[in-house]
Amino acid sequence: MTRRFFVSMSASALLCWPAAALWAHHSAAQYDFGKSVKIEGVVKEFKAENPHTAVVLTVKDAKGTHDIQFEAQSRNNIYRRGWRPDSVHVGDKMTVEIAPTRSGKAGGYVKTFILADGTEF
Numbered sequence: 001m002t003r004r005f006f007v008s009m010s011a012s013a014l015l016c017w018p019a020a021a022l023w024a025h026h027s028a029a030q031y032d033f034g035k036s037v038k039i040e041g042v043v044k045e046f047k048a049e050n051p052h053t054a055v056v057l058t059v060k061d062a063k064g065t066h067d068i069q070f071e072a073q074s075r076n077n078i079y080r081r082g083w084r085p086d087s088v089h090v091g092d093k094m095t096v097e098i099a100p101t102r103s104g105k106a107g108g109y110v111k112t113f114i115l116a117d118g119t120e121f
Contacts (some may be wrong), residue, residue: 031099031109038114039068040095046088048075055110057094072094072110081121083113092116 041057044067053072058065072078088094093116098108114120 009025024112030101030103032102033099033109035100036097036111037100037108038097039097039108040093041068041091043092044084044095045080048072048078048083048085050076053078055088055096055112055113058095066106068106070098070108070110072113078113078121082119087115087119087121088113 031094039057041059043055044058045054045056047054051074053075054069056067056069059068071119073081095114096108096110097112097114098110100108112120
């Protein structure tokens with residue numbers, strides 16, 4: 001009985017693994033890559049991770065001061081474009097050129113990061 005249980009659990013885990021991998025990644029269809037918008041703010045959070053880099057900027061605009069979260073390419077891709085682990089710090093001024101959300105919700109997909117000194121990646 002113990003062997004049968006172990007075999008059935010192992011088989012179940014192997015069958016479920018591909019489905020879990022599909023849930024782990026999402027589509028970029030929510031972004032309008034035909035448009036580009038530049039947004040300036042102060043870095044509140046910057047996580048260069050896989051599968052996507054995440055950045056939160058504190059932005060001052062007509063709506064007041066608020067935080068907006070953006071996503072970008074993977075750590076590997078932004079590294080190839082010039083990002084280094086010491087490139088961005090909390091409190092830095094930054095402009096992001098984004099593909100905005102199709103719904104109009106705050107946020108977007110970062111096409112280019114532009115640091116205060118003009119460095120782009």
